[in-house]
Amino acid sequence: MDNQKTAWESLALVHIKGRPTVRDYIPLIFTDFYELHGDRYYGDDHAIIGGIARLDGRPVTIIAQVKGRDLQENKDCNFAMPLPEGYRKALRLAKQAEKFHRPVICFIDTPGAHAGKEAEERGQGEAIARNIAEFMTLKTPIISIILGEAGSGGALALGVCDELAMLENAQYCVVSPQGFASILWKDASRAEEACNIMQVTAADMVRFGVAETIIEEPIGGAHNDLDKISENIKEYLAGKIEEKCAKDIDVLLKERYTKFRKIGEFTE
C-alpha cells in the first residue's frame, strides 16, 4: 500500500474520471443480480440501487449508492446524492433481507444526502435517522464498504453495520472539505488544508474504530485494474460474510451496538 499520499491526493484519486462505480463491481463480484425498485411510498430514487444476488452461491441483499460514469449517468443518479425515498428503499430491502435471512452488503459512495426543497419536504432527516436506528437492530449481518467518498449522514444511513471496510483511497467525513473550510474558516478555498487536517482517510478510520478493514487498491488507484480490485473486494466479502453469518445473532447485535457505543473522546 502507498501511504505517502496526503488525504487531498487520495481524494483526487477518488474523483478521477474512470474510478469504478458499483455498477462496474456488481457483475464481477456477484451473480444473478436482480435489481428491486422503489420505496413503496413515493418513488424510485436512482442514487441508491438495491436488489438480490448471489455471492459465491449464497443469496445476499445489495444496497448501493451509485455514482455516474459520465454526465448523463450522473444526471440520472443525481451525482449519488440520495433523496429520502432512496433511504426508504434501502430500509425496505434491508427489512426484506432480515425476513429471508440474507446478509446485507452496503456499498457507500456519496458526497452526501441531497440538500434540496423536495428532500426537506419529504423528510430527509427522518429518513436517515430511521435507517440508522433500524440498521442498529436489524437481525441479519450487515457489511458496508466505502468505495470512494462517504459524506456525512447521507453515508451513515448505509453505514451502521457489523463491519466497515474502505477501499484504500476512500474517505469518510462529517462534512465535505469545502463545507468544513467555508463553515469553520469562512473560506471555501482552503478545502485542501481542511481535507488534510480533518482525518478522513481509511487509516484514520481504522484508528478511530470507525472502520475495521482497508481493501488494497492497485497501484495508482482502483481504476487501473478493475479485475484486481473486484477480486480484492470479493475475497474480503466472502470471508467476512461467512464469519458474521456463523455468529449468534444476539451476539452480533450486541457487538454492532458496542462498536458505535464506544466511539467518542471525553473526560469526566
Added chain:
Amino acid sequence: MFEDFFNVVKLRFNGGNEEAAPTYKCPRCQGVYPLARYEELYKVCPECNYHGRLSAQERIKIIADKGSFREFDAKMESCDPINFPNYTEKQEELRETTGLKDAIVTGEATIRGIPAVIGIMDSRYMMASMGSVVGEKIARAFEYATEKGLPVIMFTASGGARMQEGIVSLMQMAKTSGAVQYHSSAGGLYITVLTDPTTGGVTASFASLGDIIIAEPKILIGFAGRRVIESTMRQKLPDDFQLAEFMQDKGFVDMIVERKRLRATLANLLSLHGFGKKEV
C-alpha cells in the same frame, strides 16, 4: 413555578423607562419589542408567537417540578479528537461564559410528580452541535431510562454535528439513535420536543425518532440549511420553509405546543402512557 423567572425580570427592569429599556428583535417577524415583555412571555415573540431560545436552566425551570432535577454526568468534558486548532481554547472560553460543560444537560426530574429522564440542548454552547459529550450523555440517559423503565423527553436544538471533532461527531448519530432504538424495543416512551433550531445531524438522528414529536411554534426544523439549498440548488423557497408549522403540514411533527402549555401537555402525555400512577 414561574415566580423566580418573573422576579428576575422585574428586578432587572424595575424603574427603567421604556425608551431606554433593552429591546428584543424577533428573528421571524423582525419586530422590535422591549426585552422585558419578551422575557415575561418566557421568550415568546408577542407579535408572531415565535418561540425563542431558552438556556437549559430556563427550560428546567419551566418544565420540571421545583427542586426535582438531578443532573447526570455533570463533569463530562470533550477532548480534541482531530486536534482542531483552537478547539480546546474555544471550549474553555464557553465553559467560562455559559457555565455549561458542553451543549447538553441531562438528568432525572419529575413533571407534576411524574418521573422522567430529560435532556436539554443549549444553543449558547457552539450552537448545541453534537460531539462526543452530547452523544455520550444522550446514550447514557437512554440506557438509564431503559434500565429503570422511565420515559425520556429530549428538548432538541442544534446546528448539527460538531465538525471540530471530525468523524467522531458523525458517529454520535449512530450512538444516540442506537440507544433510542434499544429504549424503544424495551417498550420505552420517548417524546421529542423540537426547539429552535433543530437541524443537521441531530434532525437526522435522535430528534426524529420520538414516539411523539412535539415542536414549539415557528421554530426551525430541517436537515440541510436554507442558505445551502438556495445557493447550491438555486431553488426559491417559501417564507415558511422548514418552520414547525410547515414541517407539521409535511407530516413530520405530531403537535405544535405553546410554551405555556408545554409542561401540562407533557405531564398528560406521560400519564396517558401509564406513568405516574400510584402503586396499589
